Amino acid sequence: xxxxxxxxxxxxxxxxxxxxxxxxxxxxxxxxxxxxxxxxxxxxxxxxxxxxxxxxxxxxxxxxxxxxxxxxxxxxxxxxxxxxxxxxxxxxxxxxxxxxxxxxxxxxxxxxxxxxxxxxxxxxxxxxxxxxxxxxxxxxxxxxxxxxxxxxxxxxxxxxxxxxxxxxxxxxxxxxxxxxxxxxxxxxxxxxxxxxxxxxxxxxxxxxxxxxxxxxxxxxxxxxxxxxxxxxxxxxxxxxxxxxxxxxxxxxxxxxxxxxxxxxxxxxxxxxxxxxxxxxxxxxxxxxxxxxxxxxxxxxxxxxxxxxxx
Amino acid sequence: xxxxxxxxxxxxxxxxxxxxxxxxxxxxxxxxxxxxxxxxxxxxxxxxxxxxxxxxxxxxxxxxxxxxxxxxxxxxxxxxxxxxxxxxxxxxxxxxxxxxxxxxxxxxxxxxxxxxxxxxxxxxxxxxxxxxxxxxxxxxxxxxxxxxxxxxxxxxxxxxxxxxxxxxxxxxxxxxxxxxxxxxxxxxxxxxxxxxxxxxxxxxxxxxxxxxxxxxxxxxxxxxxxxxxxxxxxxxxxxxxxxxxxxxxxxxxxxxxxxxxxxxxxxxxxxxxxxxxxxxxxxxxxxxxxxxxxxxxxxxxxxxxxxxxxxx
Numbered sequence: 001x002x003x004x005x006x007x008x009x010x011x012x013x014x015x016x017x018x019x020x021x022x023x024x025x026x027x028x029x030x031x032x033x034x035x036x037x038x039x040x041x042x043x044x045x046x047x048x049x050x051x052x053x054x055x056x057x058x059x060x061x062x063x064x065x066x067x068x069x070x071x072x073x074x075x076x077x078x079x080x081x082x083x084x085x086x087x088x089x090x091x092x093x094x095x096x097x098x099x100x101x102x103x104x105x106x107x108x109x110x111x112x113x114x115x116x117x118x119x120x121x122x123x124x125x126x127x128x129x130x131x132x133x134x135x136x137x138x139x140x141x142x143x144x145x146x147x148x149x150x151x152x153x154x155x156x157x158x159x160x161x162x163x164x165x166x167x168x169x170x171x172x173x174x175x176x177x178x179x180x181x182x183x184x185x186x187x188x189x190x191x192x193x194x195x196x197x198x199x200x201x202x203x204x205x206x207x208x209x210x211x212x213x214x215x216x217x218x219x220x221x222x223x224x225x226x227x228x229x230x231x232x233x234x235x236x237x238x239x240x241x242x243x244x245x246x247x248x249x250x251x252x253x254x255x256x257x258x259x260x261x262x263x264x265x266x267x268x269x270x271x272x273x274x275x276x277x278x279x280x281x282x283x284x285x286x287x288x289x290x291x292x293x294x295x296x297x298x299x300x301x302x303x304x305x306x307x308x309x310x
Numbered sequence: 311x312x313x314x315x316x317x318x319x320x321x322x323x324x325x326x327x328x329x330x331x332x333x334x335x336x337x338x339x340x341x342x343x344x345x346x347x348x349x350x351x352x353x354x355x356x357x358x359x360x361x362x363x364x365x366x367x368x369x370x371x372x373x374x375x376x377x378x379x380x381x382x383x384x385x386x387x388x389x390x391x392x393x394x395x396x397x398x399x400x401x402x403x404x405x406x407x408x409x410x411x412x413x414x415x416x417x418x419x420x421x422x423x424x425x426x427x428x429x430x431x432x433x434x435x436x437x438x439x440x441x442x443x444x445x446x447x448x449x450x451x452x453x454x455x456x457x458x459x460x461x462x463x464x465x466x467x468x469x470x471x472x473x474x475x476x477x478x479x480x481x482x483x484x485x486x487x488x489x490x491x492x493x494x495x496x497x498x499x500x501x502x503x504x505x506x507x508x509x510x511x512x513x514x515x516x517x518x519x520x521x522x523x524x525x526x527x528x529x530x531x532x533x534x535x536x537x538x539x540x541x542x543x544x545x546x547x548x549x550x551x552x553x554x555x556x557x558x559x560x561x562x563x564x565x566x567x568x569x570x571x572x573x574x575x576x577x578x579x580x581x582x583x584x585x586x587x588x589x590x591x592x593x594x595x596x597x598x599x600x601x602x603x604x605x606x607x608x609x610x611x612x613x614x615x616x617x618x619x620x621x622x
């Protein structure tokens with residue numbers, strides 16, 4: 001059995017603190033499960049720094065520590081909190097190298113959760129993925145690893161470059177101990193391009209659709225920006241050109257976000273229709289029937305059928 | 311007047327040598343005559359961007375730089391004074407204000423986002439007060455380790471102290487007064503916080519915006535905190551006596567002698583003119599002749615610099 005993602009994150013973090021003189025900053029790191037078992041159980045002297053509950057200041061402190069060359073890992077426990085934390089990261093860290101020639105290598109661990117993973121909903125703002133806040137700004141690569149191998153590749157990228165990086169994590173990925181391979185047929189009805197936790201739903205949907213005779217390619221997207229970092233140009237081209245009905249970008253953020261941006265780029269590049277499927281354009285509520293979750297397997301199935309049979 | 315005590319503490323000059331007094335004055339003159347030239351260039355339409363001048367507030371960076379040696383400097387949009395006082399390249403600053411690629415920020419920074427890699431001055435991103443948490447993070451990065459620290463460019467920054475400068479308006483940002491400053495106090499980080507209190511957020515006075523003092527809040531956080539006028543001897547004396555017992559917070563009352571933005575003056579009489587007051591004190595201690603020489607030489611040098619740069 002391969003290593004679980006959460007163990008990979010913990011191991012990478014521990015090594016960074018103990019061997020690289022790194023720092024790990026965030027709120028409530030050392031209590032209530034050490035952020036779901038992803039934070040190594042070390043002490044302040046080892047570089048685990050508890051920040052106050054002042055989120056905006058926390059983002060700035062992390063940026064300053066990055067300028068100091070400590071390559072900090074900045075843990076934001078709920079992606080919705082990025083509405084506070086993003087300010088200094090996108091407006092300073094992401095610009096610093098271009099503006100002043102000073103790199104600001106900061107590893108932002110931004111954690112999403114939703115009821116789709118069997119967890120309870122947490123309402124209108126804090127749940128789900130909010131990586132779209134970051135993808136619209138220049139100077140900061142954005143990715144959404146779900147497996148151990150992917151996380152290691154992202155970490156390697158971070159350590160070999162001097163940009164800040166936004167890592168959109170999802171709690172559903174932490175217990176995964178397998179990799180997710182792309183599925184590409186010679187001829188398919190449509191190609192699914194799922195992001196983050198929707199990858200699990202897309203796999204489930206494609207299996208059900210296949211039983212009904214609808215073949216779907218699946219190309220898992222790790223890098224949201226720059227998209228080229230996925231290094232899947234040939235697979236994407238082959239899949240899209242051999243898909244009768246084009247493709248769907250599936251995301252746990254709102255549709256007016258990175259999913260539409262990627263769809264737009266792919267449509268222009270390959271002259272095939274590419275749709276976007278994400279959160280519904282409404283505010284989520286706490287009650288289960290009012291929640292607004294990433295596209296489920298059922299919703300993906302419906303979207304595919306709607307495109308094919310319209 | 312917001313802070314009536316503009317008088318000198320008796321005997322305070324004895325804490326400084328003649329050379330120190332004159333060097334401090336020379337820094338003031340450098341800033342002042344640089345900014346007067348910048349104001350003129352701005353009025354003449356040579357700068358196609360917002361310009362924030364330090365006129366009237368020269369004594370604060372000049373005095374701090376006399377005592378706090380080679381800190382890492384995090385200032386805000388009105389930062390020409392810090393750039394000059396800490397030895398930033400003047401030609402590069404003129405070029406930056408004239409949108410040239412040879413500017414200190416290659417034209418990216420303009421007046422509001424100047425920096426100096428050589429002198430350890432960091433640029434500002436334009437968001438009010440953002441430099442304060444970033445400065446605190448830098449202090450954390452330097453201090454929370456027993457290993458040597460090299461910044462993101464590989465420069466040795468071990469044991470560097472941090473100078474974090476804000477205005478009376480940016481101090482009000484919640485992430486400044488309620489977030490970063492108390493966290494620095496909690497962790498006893500080596501930062502000197504300076505609030506340049508010119509009483510104005512553009513033209514809105516402090517008394518309209520709040521009923522508390524920054525120094526009271528900082529003191530409540532458990533750090534050294536004072537308020538004082540922009541008398542350079544008072545600033546130097548306090549910093550010398552502080553002996554780097556950081557963090558510390560200084561709210562320094564000053565007077566902006568120019569509009570919030572641009573080279574023109576606001577209407578009305580200024581509360582005080584620190585430049586004149588400083589010269590008066592130098593005369594009192596018998597430095598009139600040398601003072602005049604310094605002022606004339608500095609003015610001539612800076613005027614020539616601008617004249618030559620404008621011809622390029």
